[in-house]
Amino acid sequence: MTTFSTDYLSQLESESIHILREVAGQFERPALLFSGGKDSLVLVHLALKAFRPGKLPFPLVHIDTGHNFPEALSFRDKRVEEIGETLIVRNVEDTIIKQNLTEPKGKFASRNALQTFTLLETIQEFEFDACIGGARRDEEKARAKERIFSVRDEFGQWDPKLQRPELWNIYNGRINKGENVRVFPISNWTELDVWNYIKRESIALPEIYFAHQRSLIEYQNQLIAVSPFIQIDDDDVILSKKVRYRTVGDMTCTAAVASDAETIDDIIRDILGSRTSERGETRIDDKVSEAAMEDRKKNGYF
Amino acid sequence: MDLLKFMTAGSVDDGKSTLIGRLLFDSKNILIDQLDALERVGKNKNGTLDLALLTDGLRAEREQGITIDVAYKYFSTPKRKFIIADAPGHIQYTRNMITGASNTDLIIILIDARNGVVEQTKRHTIIASLLQIPNVIVAVNKIDLVPDAGSVYESIKRDYVKLTKQFSLKNVNFIPISALNGDNIVENTRSFNWYRGPALLEILENVTIENNINLVNARFPVQYVIRPQTEEWLDYRGYAGKVTSGIFAVGEEIIVQPSGISTIIKSIEQDGKPVKQAFATQSAVIQLEDDIDISRGDLIVKKDDALKVTNEIEVIINWMDRKVLVQGNRYLLQINSNITPVVISDLQYLIDVNTLEKHNSPSEVKLNEIVKASIKTARPVAIDSFVNNKSTGAGILIDQTSNVTVGAVIIQ
Numbered sequence: 099m100t101t102f103s104t105d106y107l108s109q110l111e112s113e114s115i116h117i118l119r120e121v122a123g124q125f126e127r128p129a130l131l132f133s134g135g136k137d138s139l140v141l142v143h144l145a146l147k148a149f150r151p152g153k154l155p156f157p158l159v160h161i162d163t164g165h166n167f168p169e170a171l172s173f174r175d176k177r178v179e180e181i182g183e184t185l186i187v188r189n190v191e192d193t194i195i196k197q198n199l200t201e202p203k204g205k206f207a208s209r210n211a212l213q214t215f216t217l218l219e220t221i222q223e224f225e226f227d228a229c230i231g232g233a234r235r236d237e238e239k240a241r242a243k244e245r246i247f248s249v250r251d252e253f254g255q256w257d258p259k260l261q262r263p264e265l266w267n268i269y270n271g272r273i274n275k276g277e278n279v280r281v282f283p284i285s286n287w288t289e290l291d292v293w294n295y296i297k298r299e300s301i302a303l304p305e306i307y308f309a310h311q312r313s314l315i316e317y318q319n320q321l322i323a324v325s326p327f328i329q330i331d332d333d334d335v336i337l338s339k340k341v342r343y344r345t346v347g348d349m350t351c352t353a354a355v356a357s358d359a360e361t362i363d364d365i366i367r368d369i370l371g372s373r374t375s376e377r378g379e380t381r382i383d384d385k386v387s388e389a390a391m392e393d394r395k396k397n398g399y400f
Numbered sequence: 401m402d403l404l405k406f407m408t409a410g411s412v413d414d415g416k417s418t419l420i421g422r423l424l425f426d427s428k429n430i431l432i433d434q435l436d437a438l439e440r441v442g443k444n445k446n447g448t449l450d451l452a453l454l455t456d457g458l459r460a461e462r463e464q465g466i467t468i469d470v471a472y473k474y475f476s477t478p479k480r481k482f483i484i485a486d487a488p489g490h491i492q493y494t495r496n497m498i499t500g501a502s503n504t505d506l507i508i509i510l511i512d513a514r515n516g517v518v519e520q521t522k523r524h525t526i527i528a529s530l531l532q533i534p535n536v537i538v539a540v541n542k543i544d545l546v547p548d549a550g551s552v553y554e555s556i557k558r559d560y561v562k563l564t565k566q567f568s569l570k571n572v573n574f575i576p577i578s579a580l581n582g583d584n585i586v587e588n589t590r591s592f593n594w595y596r597g598p599a600l601l602e603i604l605e606n607v608t609i610e611n612n613i614n615l616v617n618a619r620f621p622v623q624y625v626i627r628p629q630t631e632e633w634l635d636y637r638g639y640a641g642k643v644t645s646g647i648f649a650v651g652e653e654i655i656v657q658p659s660g661i662s663t664i665i666k667s668i669e670q671d672g673k674p675v676k677q678a679f680a681t682q683s684a685v686i687q688l689e690d691d692i693d694i695s696r697g698d699l700i701v702k703k704d705d706a707l708k709v710t711n712e713i714e715v716i717i718n719w720m721d722r723k724v725l726v727q728g729n730r731y732l733l734q735i736n737s738n739i740t741p742v743v744i745s746d747l748q749y750l751i752d753v754n755t756l757e758k759h760n761s762p763s764e765v766k767l768n769e770i771v772k773a774s775i776k777t778a779r780p781v782a783i784d785s786f787v788n789n790k791s792t793g794a795g796i797l798i799d800q801t802s803n804v805t806v807g808a809v810i811i812q
């Protein structure tokens with residue numbers, strides 16, 4: 099007997115493919131933001147499913163803060179090579195010099211905010227009218243409010259009080275000159291869905307997602323990797339621990355979690371037992387204020 | 401495991417956000433850091449946690465203590481995965497509520513036990529009926545605040561049943577709850593011995609997700625044409641899209657609408673691999689036997705089951721813009737991937753949400769008003785009626801000058 103139903107992962111997959119094809123159908127110069135992190139790897143995997151045997155109808159774009167995990171960068175390049183698609187890299191470093199930006203100072207000085215400048219510059223340079231990103235609504239409560247097609251003005255600003263209605267599966271990607279759209283095809287996925295999908299589809303990931311030995315310092319209960327990008331003070335104790343990363347952002351603002359999870363199954367078990375959220379556990383940058391993410395988004399952040 | 405999408409509706413302060421917070425909290429779906437954040441900012445006057453703050457994610461929402469836009473929350477129990485849309489109750493934000501309602505399998509309409517059926521109850525019920533939401537749960541909340549709760553509950557139930565006589569609502573369930581105290585949310589508490597039914601979560605876990613999806617009438621809106629034009633794939637021409645309803649199989653005779661040209665399905669692919677068939681709501685790529693002119697916006701359907709192709713459409717419009725709708729206005733009508741210029745040729749009547757009366761020939765339609773209208777299209781379009789097929793029976797109106805989505809269109 100044939101049954102005509104699909105499990106929720108296949109439903110999520112089909113929804114995401116539909117969204118990616120809407121982007122290709124509606125925009126002239128879209129781009130897919132690709133960092134080599136798990137969510138963007140899932141996006142690329144979905145994009146390949148959406149457009150093969152054709153080429154992807156958009157380039158992959160990485161806004162490189164210069165503070166990335168080297169493992170993620172080399173994985174990024176390897177993956178691009180494998181699939182034979184175009185990767186555009188733009189460096190925050192260059193924007194800092196060109197636009198005379200001031201680098202934040204401090205122990206974990208993060209270029210997270212500066213990233214927005216480079217992103218907007220890149221959007222302008224290539225005249226991108228849509229940027230596809232891997233943000234999920236379960237990550238954070240400002241994200242939980244955002245549409246799948248999220249219209250931004252010339253400054254990349256999100257106006258949460260004036261979002262367009264988004265009905266059924268009809269996406270309105272029409273924009274005025276200067277505006278662009280951020281598109282989030284995996285909005286409705288949770289962290290666990292992403293891992294279950296990675297498992298089902300055997301999607302390869304950078305090794306830092308799996309438990310490995312690393313030198314770290316402990317700061318306000320968070321484990322930060324020792325790297326040239328953070329400031330180590332005399333009273334910091336350097337530890338060596340077995341850890342893995344739940345998200346991969348900058349080395350300055352992504353914390354590791356102590357873990358023995360060496361396989362995807364181990365990780366899924368870890369997450370099922372975990373009582374903290376992905377961003378809560380591993381992102382230093384969201385702790386600043388109750389509205390940290392909303393404020394950054396209003397200012398053009400992804 | 402299956403997936404239920406549901407939403408909460410009702411007037412401001414009826415307890416929607418508290419209810420969702422309670423569901424997440426009592427089903428142990430709130431994580432420690434989110435609780436910490438709540439502890440920091442989310443204390444009520446009486447010192448208990450303000451669970452509404454879990455969903456009110458915007459600064460303005462927290463400042464004003466209201467929900468402005470839909471927040472999506474995710475949780476699961478061993479039985480089911482859930483996506484909740486916490487929708488605003490303010491009339492002003494009804495269009496955001498409709499955004500949530502258009503993609504939901506079930507709507508929980510909250511009623512404050514002290515106030516009974518009010519205007520927003522009616523408005524949300526009309527919307528549930530218009531959008532054909534397959535399941536409705538009427539939750540009489542704040543039951544802790546009324547004396548003689550049992551008879552209050554029964555009388556609200558009677559009022560609501562009377563109201564729904566005028567609508568085509570399916571599967572209506574009633575339940576008394578106290579979102580604040582967690583009564584009857586996750587567990588059947590003994591607080592009201594006059595109620596014998598299941599707790600809310602039990603209903604949510606067990607309602608049949610009456611597949612919203614029509615498996616009879618096959619529809620495939622073309623989103624994108626894949627033409628690799630490489631040596632290996634020289635003649636490849638694949639139509640990428642999603643089967644929005646029905647089932648397609650290789651070898652079947654199809655028609656392309658609106659042009660009416662017919663041919664045969666040569667192959668169906670998913671993830672670059674050939675499959676024998678694709679069904680709703682799978683994404684797929686279809687190749688056809690004949691090289692015909694098809695582009696984004698066209699619809700592939702089965703030969704003996706074509707849609708009506710017409711220049712004149714009878715619709716109900718839920719107006720969602722601050723600028724009023726006036727007869728003769730021009731917009732773009734988007735149905736799936738098809739976009740056609742249209743003119744609103746006749747405004748027949750407004751539906752008064754409060755009295756449910758019809759007001760004939762309105763001179764204008766204001767934000768959040770519901771109107772029966774006729775639309776004339778610049779080109780023939782293929783349509784279903786919404787009742788028969790949601791995906792090809794619904795559309796949006798776009799204002800070409802602002803590019804904003806201004807109306808929800810339900811085809812009669």
Ligand SMILES: Nc1nc2c(ncn2[C@@H]2O[C@H](COP(=O)(O)OP(=O)(O)O)[C@@H](O)[C@H]2O)c(=O)[nH]1
Nearest residue numbers: 412413414415416417418452541542578579580
């Ligand atoms: N006594 C009582 N108060 C409630 C109940 N549910 C919600 N409230 C209160 O009603 C107010 C409005 O609730 P909220 O969830 O913000 O309503 P919303 O506007 O529908 O999201 C808050 O002060 C809640 O604490 C209930 O079952 N009993």
